[in-house]
Amino acid sequence: MQSTTYDAIVVGSGISGGWAAKELTEKGLKVLLLERGRNVEHVKDYVNATKAPWQYPHRGGRTRAMEEDYPVLKRDYPLNEKNLAFWVNEKESPYTEVKRFDWYRGYQVGGRSLMWGRHCYRWSDYDFEANAKDGIATDWPIRYKDIAPWYSHVERHAGVSGSREGLSQLPDSDFLPPIPLNCGEELVAQRAVKAFGGKRRVIPGRVANLTAAKEGRSPCQFRNACWLGCPFGAYFSTQSSTLPAAAKTGNLTLKPWSIVSEVLYDRDKKRATGVRVLDAVSNQTTDYQAKVVFLCASALNSTWLLMRSATDVWPGGLGSSSGELGHNLMDHHFRCGAEGTIEGLDDKYYRGRRPVGFYIPRYRNLFGDKRPYLRGFGYQGSASRAGWSRAVKELGVGGAFKDAMAQPGDWSIGATAFGEMLPNHANTVTFDPVKKDKWGLPVLRIDCATGENEAAMRKDMMADMAELLEQTGVKRVSTYDNESFPGMGIHEMGTARMGRDPKTSVLNAHNQVWDAPNVFVTDGACMVSSNCVNPSLTYMALTARAADFAVNELNRRTL
DSSP: OOOSEEEEEEEOOSHHHHHHHHHHHHTTOOEEEEOSSBOOOTTTTOTTTTOOGGGSTTTTOOOHHHHHHOTTGGGSTTOSSSSGGGSOOTTTSOOEESSOOOOOOOOBTTGGGGTOOOBOOOOOHHHHTHHHHHTOSOOOSOOHHHHHHHHHHHHHHHOEEOOOOOBTTBOOOSEEOOOOOOHHHHHHHHHHHHHHTTSSOOEEOOBSBOSSOBTTBOOOOSOOOGGGOOTTOOBOOIIIIIHHHHHHTTOEEEEOSEEEEEEEEETTTTEEEEEEEEETTTOOEEEEEEEEEEEOSOHHHHHHHHHTSSTTTOTTOTTOTTSOTTOOOBOOBOSEEEEEEEOSOTTOOOOSOOSOOEEEOOOTTSTTOOOSSSSOEEEEEEEEEOOGGGGGGOOOOSHHHHHHHTSOOOEEEEEEEEEOOOOOTTOEEEEEEEEEOTTSOEEEEEEOOOOHHHHHHHHHHHHHHHHHHHHTTOEEEEEEEOOOOTTTTSOOBOSSOBOSOTTTOSBOTTSEETTEEEEEEOSGGGOSOOOSSOOHHHHHHHHHHHHHHHHHHHHTTOO
8 A cells, every 4th residue: 555654755756846856856755746747757758859840740830629739739839739738638637717717737747848949048136136126026035145055956957048249137157058149149139239239148048958868868859849848868758857766766656636725734833734635537536645745736726726825714715814826917928029031141041940949138227228117128039041831832843943942942030028927916826616627626717917117118119120120231120019918927926925914925035934833835926026038947947956955954853
């Protein structure tokens, strides 16, 4: 009979949960890793990773039936037949939108680490100090010096490729060699240095794709099929990196199909005693005990779990004594920028299909620049040449037309901006009073929207990119705004924020719930502000840091 008692329980097996499991098991703890969805085994279960387009019934596209079954996922690129199994069944796991919120979820072992964009950027003190300086929300309880060694720790294991740039607003990582810019991007990058005096930099994107072999993982093959699962282990995922490390210790027990419905709490000891688990297949309930619990179920699901726990002590749930649990939901706003055509490179091309293009770090509201909004944005983009598929949109016949389509088309370049969204107490998640999921559990009611600050920022997000392209000789430049709604960035943050004071925050500086110090929340829920960079690297570092602290406290018998 399998034990129900462990040293530590980790809820969720995505980017944060995988790191928690790795760090805790390597420090000698017996760990139970709980995942609400199915198991996905590395390589074996990447069933579409090496398929060609013609091997799919609909050439990798989507069908009307898929759009009916996935009304949220269909709103953007994630809905397609290639990796549909990695996304949540929306009929089984619904939610309620007071305002539009595109919640793209992955419930399986590995979570969204199987589909993430892999961009990895460190935060700086400009970001950790921003709330305090602007008088927004509450101050971060940590600074860059507190997390810098943990950034290095996770980067060395995960593998982050990038270039050393010496930028104070975007600290360098412990890099593997960068994935180089192609000649179109390099041309614009060199011209941008001259045009803007180095203030706007076009640099290689920093991604968790290996450019050198690491711990049994192969270098990136430049297939640009990461979102199908990588059989080479070339990008960081739970399956390729943290799960094998945790399993190697012999201290890990992994249980898929395990929906954690409640954190069990002892009101006398003021500690969690474990979790209650609903078997997603049999509907049987089991209680598991542990000395420490890590909630890594993704921002909104970790908060959902807190709100369902210890309600006999706090009606709003475990961690609600401050009045901040479920509040301050954030995401990045994006899908706007500019694009144009590069001339003079008709004799140039590039090799392979890189998994990343260029990045332009934030420069607004820094170094004396002052805009009519707070914070700033960065850009992710690329340059490429049109291929034969451009003929699909044309009407042409004859030999000359066929010959033209056998040659690459024009060079184009463009970028979309990712902007910071300010924390706002009014952006909330609560329980829908009526709606339930397949297992009879309450679902979240999400009420979230961007505000005036984000709207003002978007004007610069478009105009600045157009200016950069025009100043670097790009032709036929045009801007675009394809609208961005919270959730679309798949960077949900907040709702159980860290802080310095239990009266204004849910977690302390070590990601402990103020009301239950043996419960740690280290996923996006803990974030106090959103910055403008992809947040997953910071989740990894915070998780490793919290795990180290938890084990030290266990050894001191303070938990």
